[in-house]
Amino acid sequence: MNTLKKITSNQMFIPLAALLLLIIFNLIMDPGFFKINLVQNSAGNYVFSGYLITILDMGSELAILAIGMTLVTAASGGQDISVGAVIAIGGSVILRVLCGTDPRPEVLKAPIIVAFLISCVVCMIFGAFNGALVAFFRIQPMVATLIMYTAGRSIAAWINNNTLPVISPAASETFAYFGGFIPGIPIPTPVFIAIICVIITMLILKFTNLGLYTQSVGINENSSRLNGLNPEFIKLMAFVLLGLCVAVAGLIKVSRISTINYSVIAKDIEMDAILAVALGGNALSGGKFNMIASILGAYVIQFLTTTLYKFKVSADALPAYKAVVVIFLVVMSAPIVRDYLEQLRKKMAASRKEAAES
């Protein structure tokens, strides 16, 4: 009983259980799901291919976003729903810098790293905008980010003057590497980008007080202020860091297809990112968080998405399935339900004790 309680009360339990459930389901339905092949891609390089690789590959952006979303959730007790729109902005900035005013450039107008850094700055500014509304004006995070959610894609289109730039392989072969493969390396590049982001995050959380400060602000703003923290600054910083994550995800997104479509790029990804945080067992009302659980949650969502694609569930029905998961998680984490379950458990323990005594 005690060990069971220990396992189920661990935060990693929910995402791991969900992952296990999906794995078992796929094993039963079709063990071929787990097969990984080495194939030669169009560029003549040998690369791994298979559902598992697809999950790791496509889940990268989500994992990166989950990092920032976890911090925002923990610090502000709310979520940023503008990440998809800001990805459109970040991607648009990258293409604008690379292409200049010519939508189909022969050569790149700037090095990719410069474009990426500018995009990082822009996305962090937009993050700061959201963060300032939340931290200083005390607007509900979802309402504050609703502004960018609504305006973001139009801003993205405006940055490129409503044209749709395309970076052809003739202009730059390197640009497609970020969303594809680097020659000679059989694993998709987004996987490496995600791993690097995760490692950096872990190092920051380990060697700085960011995690502690974020959690204390999320748990009790006033007492953390009395302890010398600046809650506004912490909240602002969480949103700025999310902006950075968004810029990285934006780079991967535009690199995947070497172009952008403002109205559909990273559509509804904010829902998946929030779901990743929830699936990681983190309270959506802020406070304590577990970063690894969130990241795992992101891959679980991609696992679910890929599984549903495999079974040819139509793409427009996917959100409905995800909604079921969200409803379940949100209801389970609601204080009323938690209290009830706790009481139920105590009652059961008591009656068992009685039975044992008599």
Add this chain to the structure above:
Amino acid sequence: MKRRVIASMLAAMMAVALTACGGQAAAPAPAEPAPAPAAEEPKAEEPKAEEPAPAPAAEEKTEEAAPAADAGELIRVGIINNDPNESGYRTANDADMKKMFCEENGYEAQFAYSLKNDEQIAAAQNFIQDEVDYLLLSAADTAGWDSVLQDAQAAGVKVILFDRTIDAPEDLYEASIVSDMAKEGQTAVDWLASQGLDEYNVIHLQGVMGSAAQQGRSGALDEKVAAEDNWNIVNQQTAEWNAEKAQQIVQSVIDSGDKFNVIYAENDDMAKGAVAALDAAGISHGVDKDVIVMGFDCNKWALEELLAGNWNYDGQCNPFQASYIDEIIKNGTPAEKVIIMDEKGFDAKTITQEDVDTYGI
């Protein structure tokens, strides 16, 4: 101090956001000083307009006929379109409309954009209250337009549909300038049939379900697959015009090991996403290769892919309706209400650079 810095930063950001919105809103609304007061008054009555009340609307019309005439010879048009960011098609379409309906050509145009039917209907009610002469409409959805078009008729506003048809009696609008999506699909499927493959194993990437383009382009293929034994659908899913979703769907088929030799994508973006998945798996595509790639809409970059032999077919969806509309407004209602525009299908084997420059959007 810190607060002040951040506050000023915030103000700057808001200014940026405003100009961003302004960049779209300001251009289409060349605020004519004369009609402005006239326009404001009905707007105050906006809530009333929510309930369809044709009678008071008609009264207003007679009362305020004089100021409207004073506004000058400009023909006032209210244009309701889908979001120009939606696709290259819509961007080209919107640019074409803005180019045609400007003051130099004798028009005073107001624009409203939405991908949602209810918002479009609300915009239409505003335009009717505003007493525009013509209401140009590209409806997000085919249903639900009857009552607002009746209001328009009662208020003497002439309605011209462009790009999309709606389910409403023909007498409610002057003309409808459309692409025949079913014909586009049929042209594409006929072309595919003429390729003479032994077996057609098709991955069918659909647009947003229920849209006219999706219905027309899916219809022809569905019919053919049902009729022929050697035509099979390997996977038929909606990728909602989205390249990333298309990439994932095709990737999923590749991972499953199912054999296919045709990608029938209902727009260019989805074809591009599909090709990204093919490239990653080393499946050759294009002219005389393993997989035939078909797209729609004739984006310039897509036609360039055709020219390079990476894709096989691209079906045109003509976005240039403005000149047709202009003709109707200036020359009167045509005898045939539904005007179908000329549309082509391009084969990678025969496409020329000239085609790319002329028809690319």
